[in-house]
Amino acid sequence: MRILVADPVSAEGVKLLEQHFEVDVRHKLPPEELIRVIPAYDALVVRSETKVTKAVIDAAANLKVIGRAGVGVDNIDVEAATKRGIIVLNAPEGNTVAATEHTMAMMLALARNIPQAHATMKAGEWQRSKFMGVELRGKTLGILGLGRIGAGVAKRAMAMEMTVLAYDPFINADNAKALGVELVELDEVLAAADFLTLHLPLTADTRGLLGQDAFKRMKRGVRIINCARGGIIDEGALAQALQDGIVAGAAIDVFEKEPIDPNNPLLGLNNVVLTPHLGASTAEAQVGVAVDVARGIIAALRGEPVTTAVNLAPIPPHVLEVIQPYFKVAEKMGCLAVHLADGRISVVDVEYNGDISEVDTRLVTTAVLKGMLNPILQEKVNYVNAPGIAKARGIKVKEIKSKETANFANLITVRVRTDKTAHMVAGTLFGKTEGRIVMIDGYRVDVEPEGWLLIGPHIDKPGMVGKVGTILGEHNINIAGMQVGRTEQAGTNIMVMAVESDIPTPVMLRIKAVDGILGAKLVNFNAG
Numbered sequence: 001m002r003i004l005v006a007d008p009v010s011a012e013g014v015k016l017l018e019q020h021f022e023v024d025v026r027h028k029l030p031p032e033e034l035i036r037v038i039p040a041y042d043a044l045v046v047r048s049e050t051k052v053t054k055a056v057i058d059a060a061a062n063l064k065v066i067g068r069a070g071v072g073v074d075n076i077d078v079e080a081a082t083k084r085g086i087i088v089l090n091a092p093e094g095n096t097v098a099a100t101e102h103t104m105a106m107m108l109a110l111a112r113n114i115p116q117a118h119a120t121m122k123a124g125e126w127q128r129s130k131f132m133g134v135e136l137r138g139k140t141l142g143i144l145g146l147g148r149i150g151a152g153v154a155k156r157a158m159a160m161e162m163t164v165l166a167y168d169p170f171i172n173a174d175n176a177k178a179l180g181v182e183l184v185e186l187d188e189v190l191a192a193a194d195f196l197t198l199h200l201p202l203t204a205d206t207r208g209l210l211g212q213d214a215f216k217r218m219k220r221g222v223r224i225i226n227c228a229r230g231g232i233i234d235e236g237a238l239a240q241a242l243q244d245g246i247v248a249g250a251a252i253d254v255f256e257k258e259p260i261d262p263n264n265p266l267l268g269l270n271n272v273v274l275t276p277h278l279g280a281s282t283a284e285a286q287v288g289v290a291v292d293v294a295r296g297i298i299a300a301l302r303g304e305p306v307t308t309a310v311n312l313a314p315i316p317p318h319v320l321e322v323i324q325p326y327f328k329v330a331e332k333m334g335c336l337a338v339h340l341a342d343g344r345i346s347v348v349d350v351e352y353n354g355d356i357s358e359v360d361t362r363l364v365t366t367a368v369l370k371g372m373l374n375p376i377l378q379e380k381v382n383y384v385n386a387p388g389i390a391k392a393r394g395i396k397v398k399e400i401k402s403k404e405t406a407n408f409a410n411l412i413t414v415r416v417r418t419d420k421t422a423h424m425v426a427g428t429l430f431g432k433t434e435g436r437i438v439m440i441d442g443y444r445v446d447v448e449p450e451g452w453l454l455i456g457p458h459i460d461k462p463g464m465v466g467k468v469g470t471i472l473g474e475h476n477i478n479i480a481g482m483q484v485g486r487t488e489q490a491g492t493n494i495m496v497m498a499v500e501s502d503i504p505t506p507v508m509l510r511i512k513a514v515d516g517i518l519g520a521k522l523v524n525f526n527a528g
């Protein structure tokens with residue numbers, strides 16, 4: 001598989017990718033050149049410079065994953081990627097400390113006029129009275145967006161004896177309380193803040209959040225820091241508020257247009273501190289995000305779920321710990337169910353029994369769908385597109401949950417209904433990791449879902465297994481394992497044979513024709 005690294009990312013991440021794939025590092029590709037080369041790649045790694053537009057995604061015939069070495073994915077058309085089933089993942093934690101510390105550096109530089117004083121010293125001047133600053137101690141810091149970076153800034157600001165207020169309508173009030181931060185409405189933050197810092201994503205709701213109107217509602221003399229995203233502040237309105245003295249100073253790391261437009265009105269003002277999007281630029285952060293994104297890409301290209309995918313619901317670590325061991329067996333159960341089913345699948349019920357029923361199992365259900373759809377579709381089905389494809393095909397998917405369980409600590413049962421038949425498969429883990437199929441259509445079995453399996457329900461009478469074995473032997477097909485599963489009701493059994501190769505259609509037809517065989521299905525678990 002081939003990976004294109006289109007922006008500068010740390011060598012540690014590139015090396016990790018090179019251990020698994022062929023990697024091309026090509027920076028600053030013009031948009032039309034990116035569109036020309038992208039069909040050759042399975043994965044694309046970017047920072048914030050490369051714009052992954054719909055045109056790039058439409059041209060990317062083989063692309064399976066886009067990795068963003070950083071947090072914000074606003075340079076990627078995530079919607080277009082999701083429609084194509086391309087996983088978009090980021091590295092949300094590697095640069096949190098770097099951006100937090102940059103915010104503190106910007107706040108202090110702003111309070112004490114450090115860049116301006118430095119510039120006069122370099123110009124040979126010694127000006128002391130010109131640069132009277134203010135202290136942070138005792139001031140109110142308003143934080144917009146109390147996520148990872150906002151919370152880090154809050155902790156550090158409290159250590160500097162600031163009072164911290166925050167506006168974040170999506171955060172849990174208990175989390176804010178535990179941090180010692182008072183959550184209030186936006187207007188209250190604007191009216192009270194001596195320093196105001198932004199840590200929001202750029203979304204349709206936050207674009208232009210601080211515009212002319214908001215500046216009117218701020219305390220006169222406020223100092224503003226933006227290390228989040230350009231576009232959240234209206235730069236024209238900010239420049240005006242700086243000139244009018246409503247805003248005493250602004251420290252800005254991110255801009256509406258990057259690299260900055262030479263006509264940007266902030267460039268001509270003295271009461272600003274500007275850095276060229278340096279929030280994540282520390283050696284530690286760049287290694288962190290590069291390694292995190294490389295790990296995400298390796299998982300995505302192996303078909304494993306990616307915990308940092310932004311076009312999948314995020315999974316908290318305590319949930320992941322419970323569900324992750326079940327992904328593989330769930331996928332195999334989906335694969336087995338689709339092979340058993342004749343006709344068009346209309347309903348898939350996935351029942352969870354035991355402790356697993358107490359956590360969010362949606363991704364395990366997605367694994368079942370992935371396993372079910374991959375053998376029957378041309379397009380590659382993954383954790384991003386599986387639920388959408390199932391829906392588009394009119395398949396109704398339902399989860400059923402119960403803590404009750406009879407024989408196993410945890411049991412997953414997949415029931416499929418088609419326009420002709422209904423089938424079920426149940427699976428579990430032996431030990432902590434070994435996936436096993438323990439029931440097929442009501443017959444108790446103990447099957448490792450690997451390789452080729454021949455499944456044949458039959459009348460319970462002597463010689464059935466022998467007859468099938470003889471046919472396989474005549475065609476040189478080796479049997480690697482065999483068992484007969486039974487039900488509560490006497491009369492029929494199921495034989496499950498692990499075979500070492502494909503069974504050609506004419507041979508399958510001979511097996512199906514054996515007197516007493518009620519059906520025969522061949523499942524290839526390695527094909528997905």
Ligand SMILES: NC(=O)c1ccc[n+]([C@@H]2O[C@H](COP(=O)([O-])OP(=O)(O)OC[C@H]3O[C@@H](n4cnc5c(N)ncnc54)[C@H](O)[C@@H]3O)[C@@H](O)[C@H]2O)c1
Nearest residue numbers: 072099145146147148149168170199200201227228279280
């Ligand atoms: N300057 C840099 O180099 C740099 C580095 C890292 C991150 N960032 C940017 O910093 C920002 C914050 O990153 P993070 O890792 O803390 O993200 P995060 O997702 O942890 O936090 C964002 C917070 O904003 C809140 N939020 C979302 N919409 C909101 C709204 N309309 N009003 C109020 N609150 C809202 C969310 O609830 C969340 O708590 C992002 O924009 C990210 O891209 C910049």
Ligand SMILES: O=C(O)CC[C@@H](O)C(=O)O
Nearest residue numbers: 047048069070071072280
């Ligand atoms: O890649 C960068 O340097 C910027 C990263 C930062 O803006 C982010 O959103 O993570």
